[in-house]
Amino acid sequence: MLGNNLWLAVTNIRRKKFGSILFFVIAFFISQSLFLISLTRSFITLSDFSDIRTFFSTIVLSVLVLSILLLIALTLLYMNSRRRELGILRIFGARKSEILTVACLEIVLLSITGAASGIACMVVLIKINVLYLPHFFQGMERIDTLKLIGVAGQTIFLVVLIEAVVSIILLAILLHRDITRLTRGSA
Amino acid sequence: MSIKIIRLSKTYRSTQETGRTVRALNNINLDINEGSSTIFYGPTGSGKTTLIQLMSGILRPTYGEVVLNSIHTSRASDRNITRFREEHIGYIPQEILLIRDLTVLENILTPNLFRNETRKALKNRALDLLERLDMFNQRHVKPYQLSGGEQKKVMIARALLKEPGYILADEPVSELDQESANDVKKLFSEFQKKGSAIVVASHKKLQMRHRCDIYLIHKGQIIEYARGGRR
Numbered sequence: 224m225l226g227n228n229l230w231l232a233v234t235n236i237r238r239k240k241f242g243s244i245l246f247f248v249i250a251f252f253i254s255q256s257l258f259l260i261s262l263t264r265s266f267i268t269l270s271d272f273s274d275i276r277t278f279f280s281t282i283v284l285s286v287l288v289l290s291i292l293l294l295i296a297l298t299l300l301y302m303n304s305r306r307r308e309l310g311i312l313r314i315f316g317a318r319k320s321e322i323l324t325v326a327c328l329e330i331v332l333l334s335i336t337g338a339a340s341g342i343a344c345m346v347v348l349i350k351i352n353v354l355y356l357p358h359f360f361q362g363m364e365r366i367d368t369l370k371l372i373g374v375a376g377q378t379i380f381l382v383v384l385i386e387a388v389v390s391i392i393l394l395a396i397l398l399h400r401d402i403t404r405l406t407r408g409s410a
Numbered sequence: 411m412s413i414k415i416i417r418l419s420k421t422y423r424s425t426q427e428t429g430r431t432v433r434a435l436n437n438i439n440l441d442i443n444e445g446s447s448t449i450f451y452g453p454t455g456s457g458k459t460t461l462i463q464l465m466s467g468i469l470r471p472t473y474g475e476v477v478l479n480s481i482h483t484s485r486a487s488d489r490n491i492t493r494f495r496e497e498h499i500g501y502i503p504q505e506i507l508l509i510r511d512l513t514v515l516e517n518i519l520t521p522n523l524f525r526n527e528t529r530k531a532l533k534n535r536a537l538d539l540l541e542r543l544d545m546f547n548q549r550h551v552k553p554y555q556l557s558g559g560e561q562k563k564v565m566i567a568r569a570l571l572k573e574p575g576y577i578l579a580d581e582p583v584s585e586l587d588q589e590s591a592n593d594v595k596k597l598f599s600e601f602q603k604k605g606s607a608i609v610v611a612s613h614k615k616l617q618m619r620h621r622c623d624i625y626l627i628h629k630g631q632i633i634e635y636a637r638g639g640r641r
Contacts, residue, residue, distance in 0.1 A: 227523040234520075238511045311507050314468060315521030315568070316496025318489060402468050406507060 250337025310405025458611035500574030
C-alpha cells in the first residue's frame with residue numbers, strides 16, 4: 224500500500240539522519256553541476272576565451288564525477304550499516320521488491336528536495352552576480368522563467384535517476400545475501 | 411493448510427574446521443496442521459532453532475523437504491517462500507531482533523506494514539496486544555531501554571500482529587517471569603482456538619494450557635514423542 228510505504232519512507236528519513244543528509248547533500252551538488260551543464264548547452268554562451276571555458280567545464284565535470292563517486296562509496300557504507308534491519312524485515316516476510324520500493328521512495332524524496340535546493344541556490348547565486356565573471360554567463364538575461372523551470376525539472380529528474388539507480392543497485396546486491404547473514408553484525 | 415516435513419536433514423559448514431560439515435538435523439518427519447500445538451524440547455545445540463528456521467523458510471533443507479502448503483522450500487523461489495512467510499507465519503526468534511532506533515510500537519508495525527492492511531487497523535491491534543502483554547506504557551520506548559524479557563514480549567506482539575496461521579516460537583518464554591509467561595501462553599491458546607498452529611522450541615519443560623504434541627530432540631534427531639498439556 225502506497226500510504227504504508229510512504230510512512231515507512233518518511234520514518235526512515237527521520238530516524239536515519241546521517242543517510243538522509245548524505246543523499247540530500249549529494250543531490251544538492253550533483254544538481255548544481257548538471258544544471259550549469261544544461262544551461263551552458265542550451266541557453267548561455269560561455270565566454271569566448273577558451274581557457275575560461277576549459278576551466279569552467281573542468282570544475283563542473285570534476286564536481287559531478289566526485290559527487291557520483293562519493294555517492295557510491297557512502298551509499299555502500301550506509302546500506303551496509305542497515306543490513307541487520309534489512310535482515311529483520313526479510314525474516315518477517317518483507318519481499319526484496321517491497322524493501323526496494325520503500326528505499327526508492329526515500330531516495331526520491333531526498334533527491335528531489337536536495338536537487339531543488341541546489342538549483343534554487345545556483346539560480347540565486349547567478350542572479351545576484353555572485354557567480355558573475357565578465358562575459359561568463361552571457362545570455363542569462365534572455366532566459367525566461369518558464370525555460371528555466373524546464374531545465375530545472377530536467378535536472379531534478381536526472382539527479383533522482385542517478386541517486387535511485389546507484390542506491391537501488393547497491394541495495395539489491397546487499398539483499399541478495401542470505402537472511403541469516405544479514406541479521407548478523409551491526410544494528 | 412499444513413507444514414509437512416519429509417526426511418529433513420540440514421548440514422552446516424563447520425566454523426571451527428575448514429571443509430568439515432556439521433549435521434544439525436537428521437531425517438526428521440513431521441506434520442503440522444491447522445489448530446495444532448507442537449513443542450520441541452531439547453538441550454542447547456540439539457537443532458531446535460534450525461528446525462524452526464527451516465519450517466519458516468528462512469533456511470533451506472540440505473536433504474529432504476519442507477512443504478509449506480504446496481510450496482517445496484528446497485526448490486521454490488525466494489519470492490514464493492517469502493510471500494508464505496509474510497501471510498501465514500508469525501516467527502518469534504530466539505535472539506533479540508529489533509530495530510534499535512524505532513520505538514516499541516514502530517518495531518511491531520514496521521514489518522507488518524508491507525501487508526495489505528491500513529496502518530490504523532494494524533496500530534489498533536498492536537496497541538491491544540501491547541495491553542495484553544502489559545507493555546502498553548512502554549509503546550514509545552526504544553528497545554535498548556527495555557529488559558530482555560520485555561524485548562521478547564515486543565517480538566511476540568510483532569509476530570502475532572498479523573494473526574498468523576502458524577506461530578513458530580523459539581524459546582518464547584525462557585526470559586519471562588511467571589506472570590508474563592502465563593500471559594503469553596494465554597495468548598497462544600487464544601490464537602490456537604482461532605485456528606493457528608503453535609510450534610514452540612524450548613530447552614525447558616513448559617506447561618501448556620492446551621493439548622499438544624511433544625517431541626524430544628537430541629543431536630538433530632527426534633528421539634521421543636508424547637502427548638501432553640491439559641484441556
